[in-house]
Amino acid sequence: MSERKLAIPGDFLGEGRAGHGAYEEDSKVFSCCIGLAEEKNGMHFVIPLSGIYNPKRGDGVIGKIEDVAFSRWIVDVNSPYEAVLPLAEATEEFIDLTKNDMTKYFNFGDLIFVEISSVSQTKNVQLSMRNRKCRKLRGGRLIKVTPAKVPRIIGKAGSMVEMVKQMTNTQIVVGQNGIVWVKGDHEDIAMDVISMIERKSHVHGLTDHVRAYLEDKMKDAPKVERRKYQEDEEEEHFDEGGGEFQP
Template sequence: MTTFFEPRQLVSPGTLLAEGNYQSGFNVYRDNGKYYASMVGLADIRNNVVSVIPLRGCYIPQPGDVVIGKVVECISTAWMLDIRSPYQGVLFASEFLSKPLNPLKEEARRYLDIGEMVVATVMAFDRTRNPSLTARDHGLGKIHRGTVIDVDFTRVPRIIGKKGSMITMLKKETGAQILVGQNGRVWISGKSRDEEAIIAEAIRKIEAEAHTSGLTDRVREFLVNRRR
């Protein structure tokens, strides 16, 4: 039972992390009783689980994730959504509309056209089929107003912050509605376009300085200065 890293040490693929009776978490693989990193990131161990917090990577859908998708294709009774992942999300009409959609009588495009944005949750995904989404829960559905920005997927936890500290601060300071999709898209709905632009700028700042400490206070300061 030995580990070969300091907590939060930068590791790259192939770095030997541990040997012995451990479990492999995210971005760690086991080979011959040894644990290696499979991604560039920060090594971490918690409850005997060795994992690597990724610094780069793409979004892989997980059931239950709230994502923001962009319609790229309308099929007779479903929409294909770009969710910034290698796999496009499928949103069936029955998971979006409250009534059945008869493709002989009306087109799916009437309800949701190409380029429109939808807040949805991932229902199921196993990589053999595209992730199926649902927008029928409370708070989900088509986005009618506001701004949607793309952010680096690995920065999503930072934008939310420890126990939601960052996002709570952003909402409190600005009074805007902000929704962070797990897939690296943020929806901002503020009082005006200018207000939304300032919040977007603040989020860009979080993204760029994700690794620095005391960021929440600096972002608050930034917002106060910009909105004066």
């Protein structure tokens, strides 16, 4: 994998195949947007800078295990920068790597709710699972939103997301990186309304608008027995404007 570099539309990236954010012309690959370019196994990609997540210490984010290396996991946190979860930050128990397989704890493709513990000047991102809110996310579905719209989705003191959870009987985990995890009885409706909040985040009186929209949607929703989720599956989110784990 090549080192990422800034690219603008029309920049020559190299020869090979074009991936996301790039196009081919006469066996040459060019950037089609402003972003960070990289090459992997002969394929050139450009990660758009518009709407990207810029990691910040203390943020709670949803990440996907991308690779398993010696004593650490590489995690995709919807950012141009590589994020690492060291073994020592993933569990408090001692793990003998000569006897234990790290995939026993987190495997390829696993989703986790994790804290950003540090961000270096060169944008090396380190993660931690030590906060009590951090956990593996099992099942459910994901929706991606613009990170800047996350405070609107959460609402003041969590009021907006709490309303969506209660009216759809779903668990919702909102990552500051713009990844939202939904699991429960009416996932489709919850995801639909989250997308609507993102689109209409500028609208005055949005909470009332969302409540009316949900009431209308739930009238036609299939009736299901309302389930009470276990304590260890409580939803996590952050108050508007904060985005940091509370001590």
